[in-house]
Amino acid sequence: MAVVGRRPHAIRMCVCVTLLLLVTVAHSFYLPGVAPQDFFKGDLLKVKVNKLTSIKTQLPYSYYSLPYCKPEKIVDSAENLGEVLRGDRIENSPYVFKMREPQMCNIVCHMTLNAKDAKEFKEKIDDEYRVNMILDNLPLVMPYKTAEMVSVAYQHGIDVGRKGHYAGRSEEKYFIYNHLAFTVKYHKDEETAAARIVGFEVQPFSVKHEHDGQWDDKTRLTTCDPHAKRSVTDSNSPQEVEENKEIVFTYDVEFQESEIKWASRWDTYLYMADDQIHWFSIVNSLMIVLFLSGMVAMIMLRTLYRDISKYNQLETQEEAQEETGWKLVHGDVFRPPMNSDLLCVYVGTGVQFFGMILVTIIFAALGFLSPSNRGGLMTAMLLLWVFMGLFAGYASARLYKMFKGTEWKKMTLKTALIFPAILFAIFFVLNALIWGEESSGAVPFGTMFALVVLWFGISVPLVFVGSYVGSKKPAIEPPVKTNKIPRQIPEQAWYMNPIFSILIGGVLPFGAVFIELFFILSSIWLHQFYYIFGFLFVVFLILIVTCAEITVVLCYFQLCSEDYLWWWRSYLTSGSSALYLFLYAAFYFFTRLNITKPVSGVLYFGYMLIGSYAFFMLTGTIGFYACFWFTRLIYSSVKID
Known part of the structure; x- marks a missing residue:
């Protein structure tokens, strides 16, 4: 009992130490904005x-x-x-x-x-x-x-x-x-x-x-x-x-x-000469996506209402008819997928990205991260990423417990290390190339050490705290029971092939953001100021809605085809938009940029690879949670023996 009693105390100590480190590092990296300065003649x-x-x-x-x-x-x-x-x-x-x-x-x-x-x-x-x-x-x-x-x-x-x-x-x-x-x-x-x-x-x-x-x-x-x-x-x-x-x-x-x-x-x-084009493009994209979203929502609601009414009517009339469609796979739809622990890691990291981007855009739209505060945007994103490790651990632990996982500490460690390790490895190689060119863009050793402190001193402990809290919560119970023996999946039509449906699913989310992506890439690689964060927030909301809807629609078609392996496919469906983002980055490189040095080309594609990978986790997590909510909703709405 004494050993068990020490655990909450250890957690509180970990939280206190982590918060102290967070405040210390944030204070050391924060430089206040420049206040209005009065000058007199001769100053x-x-x-x-x-x-x-x-x-x-x-x-x-x-x-x-x-x-x-x-x-x-x-x-x-x-x-x-x-x-x-x-x-x-x-x-x-x-x-x-x-x-x-x-x-x-x-x-x-x-x-x-x-x-x-x-x-x-x-x-x-x-x-x-x-x-x-x-x-x-x-x-x-x-x-x-x-x-x-x-x-x-x-x-x-x-x-x-x-x-x-x-x-x-x-x-x-x-x-x-x-x-x-x-x-x-x-x-x-x-x-x-x-x-x-x-x-x-x-x-x-x-x-x-x-x-x-x-x-x-x-x-x-x-x-x-x-x-x-x-x-x-x-x-x-x-x-x-x-x-x-x-x-x-x-x-x-x-x-x-x-x-x-x-x-x-x-x-x-x-001021930019193409501001009017920017406004027109944003409004045009918004209208198209809202129109498509309304159509998709209307079709889905009408179809689902008819299906649910039909299934419930058959049960009340006690008609011994064979079940068809998505109801037929109710005993397998919540079966844990292959590599379930890796899925938990990716979902947790996606939640971390979602929280970081959402809070950053809100603060930027309110004017706290204007271009006059040089480096403020990047500093805020790094510190928010570290803080959002708390939610990453919580989300991955909740899903892992639903899959009846037993090694939550190992899964938590993977959540805290996998993506940052990949990011740090690519960043280290790119930084070595910059260092070889004797550029001031090479990150000094002291800053690299500070990044490691942020990672292991703050982010990793917060992931463990979130995971501990999530593991103590009751497990999420599926609305239907899972059969012991998995049923065989029938042969699918060509258009329901996983690769084809996944690639199709990424088109619409990318189409919702590619116009804004042009201005973002221009601000990064053409050294222009980006400041319309209000429109970026609207585009981000459009991206969320689009990822959710396209994943739900394709998931519904998949279940109607009696294919119950939706866990990973829901993540990959909306996440495949990252592939189009990387291809667009390559198109932008050859059409808009005039980079001639091989090292500069490696830097461009290296950083865009990191950005595309992060975009994959963000959009994949949005689609996964939308599909997860959708399947729980429809299978809890019908009567199952």
Whole structure:
């Protein structure tokens, strides 16, 4: 009795320690959002530099991996877990402004390129790398407008340089953007005379600066007019990138008063030229899916009502007629499937994913995870995944007990380890490839250790706590008894072949989300901001309804064909949409992306494989629970001897 009495105490201790670890890790990774900051005339504005990014290589690099001008001392900014995993490396820079005091033709530094420096600049220009800077938590953007566009759009970051011809030369040359014309927009408070920064824009120029005499601290440039509104123009000769070439880095800064308020300063950054297409596509998808859902629901309700009425009428009239259809397999429909413990693991992991995604989308839709909070979305998803281990253990234990399993601890350990182990193995290989490229996207050892702490220190104990609670609950009783000897399944029609029906079942769920998937992939791989989380929440609800309905319909047809092996098929039916997601990712890779490096291609397909696998568990679990609820409902509605 003494041994038994210690078990609740041990569980309470495990819960307390887990919660303490969760709070500690969450606090260490959380960085509060930037509050409105008031600046007065003459206050110093310090520009920070972030990673160099490219949509061709998908490999970020530190800003100072290129021989740019450096401050006296490089200071790394504190970053949360999400920023580190994204490859952000935020550091100080030599660009310092004075609030509302324009500066023209400021010299940052002077250098002469050696062979190595010239080669590095050329490689980054070939790979179309962009420089990212930050001022008061606002990213640097370059406004542009094409002939087809009505309003101005913004490019995030500025190119390192460009390739082209100059002065009629046939040979293509590399030119570096060494002069930056900054525009800082501010909103002025009339009462306090304070100002808040609401815009940070730039126009880059490639300028071959010239000066008189030897270079020293008092050197003046003859190619830069400090008294003009813009000290340089496109008429200047561009600066070539070649060995032993002298390069002078300069900048202008102009301040413009704006009517945009601080709370709305991100609106222009989040504007996309194809927003109207996005809205139309979402509404169109919503209407089609709702129409199909209504038809499916009506057909299913009418058919089931007729079946149940027929079966119950036969029982009341005591007619000795042979049972047909789905009622005939009532003695086998709740027979535990093959590999039932693995099914429990997958269902529990799917519940964990469902809880994580649902809570994340809700918080994002409420504005807590806006793009202004860099890394906040990824940090929130990781911490929610860890916390949702409690529900994963509970769901897997409940199902395992229904299957009359006896080794619940082993099953719980599989739930806590199988998917994270697969994820960690793929992530480790991809991280090794990134490390080999010397990219800032490689996760440091300290962060890897923190992820392991999150996994084994918090997630695994929470899975065991949830599993313990679930195993103490009464087992779920099926509405009908299971025969000792399984009946033989008759030969099925070609369209009820498991492979065919499973592949057909994944089409509709994928069709409900593929339009939104395009924008999600663009935000990830084309470095665009994704912010319409309200529509994403609607699409997620559509996905739930679609997965549930298509699985229930195909499960009903399967039972009517006297095939009672529905457990795994219900999971795979809606889960097969992950196959179409991966195929669409491959289509997107070859049609929208311009990735040329093999390592970058491996990274893309590796990460999309992880995403597709997670999507498989999410949609499979939704379909499984819908079918589980459906079978219990119909077999509890008819009279069985």
